[in-house]
Amino acid sequence: MPEPTVVLVPLLNPNEPESRLAAIHAPDGTRVHAGQPLVTLETTKSSVEVVAEADGYIAGLRATVGDRLRAGERLCWLAGSREWRAPQVESSAGESPVPEGLRLTAPALALARTAGIDLGRLPTGPLITEAQVRELLAGSSVDASQATDRRMIVYGGGGHGKSVIEAARATGHFEVVGVVDDGLARGSAVVGVPILGGGEILPELLAQGLRLAANAVGGIGDARSRITVFHRLIQAGFACPAIVHPTAFVEPSAVVSAGVQVFPHAYVGSEAEIGFGSIVNTSAVVSHDCRLAAYANVSPGALLAGGVTLGEAALIGMGVTVNLGVAIGDGARVGNSAVVKKDVPAGGIVRAGAIWPEKDAERT
Secondary structure, eight states, X not given: OOOOXXXXXXXXXXXXXXXXXXEESSOTTOEEOTTOEEEXXXXXXXXXEEEOSSSEEEEOOOOOTTOEEETTSEEEEEESSTTOOOOOSOXXXXXXXXXXXXXXXXXXXXXXXXXXXXXXGSOSSSOBOHHHHHHXXXXXXXXXXXXXXXXXXXXXXXXXXXXXXXXXXXXXXXXXXXXXXSSSOTTOEETTXXXXXXXXXXXXXXXXXXXXXXXXXXXXXXXXXXXHHHHHHHHHTOBOOOEEOTTXXXXXXXXXXXXXXXXXXXXXXXTOEEOTTOEEOTTOEEOTTOEEOTTOEEOTTOEEOTTOEEOTTOEEOTTOEEOTTOEEOTTOEEOTTOEEOSOBOTTOEEOTTOXXXXXXXXXX
């Protein structure tokens, strides 16, 4: 009997690593023929049917309609026999198997195992992403709300680092004892806080009893640098508590995740959700029911109307206005003073001062 064929989730759009499962045409156990549609996937720009490359039986299709699937992940197998059973997610020798019903991306699984997370703690049903595992780690390394030792290090001594230090001090909850920076000389200082060294000293600081850290790498030009610092801090064993400046106003019904920074005179509205590691900068407005995914960055003076959605690592420039209910995709960048009237796709760029879509400028 031939070996089962793995069916992978295709990359439909280089700017959108994930697609939505819009329809299932061949459920688990179905006999299919080469060229027969298996599922329909959708992105913001296209809808594509994934077809069978050969005859066989669908096995191991655990996704459900509405799930977000990442390109390169296994969708299912095409087996030569109806009796063939798909294995659980493969594990190396000594690794615990993935519990029945647990669905998570390959990067999420790798991070969870590296960090020693008990997979049984993770919820079954929805697809768990790497970002969700990072958020769990940030909250589980140390319960920042219960920690009695309020000493904190700040990773990054640039301009954003100065703002983070001042905000942390202003809360009255944290004592900033040092700055970690890979480019500044050890022994120098940033707004009176000594530079302790580069990232290589994180284990030493942890051994000294320090457990709290703030990520002060702004990542305006490239969010990957900010994300990398979160990885280093979390993997080293530090927790990243939220920092909310006392002059900012966060409605009681809003949800502010770990690692979030809310700066002076910013506003976060009713039932808004601010995802892990996001920034709501000085005088920015995040109105009611907005949803910010991990690492979103809302620059000073930006205005998000109600129900706006920002994807992971989306960047909103200074003075931007985003209209009611608009969705900004993962990694999209909106330049300073732009006006956004309709959705921006993942990876999209809106020029500074533009009206989006740009054809709308001709009507105003």
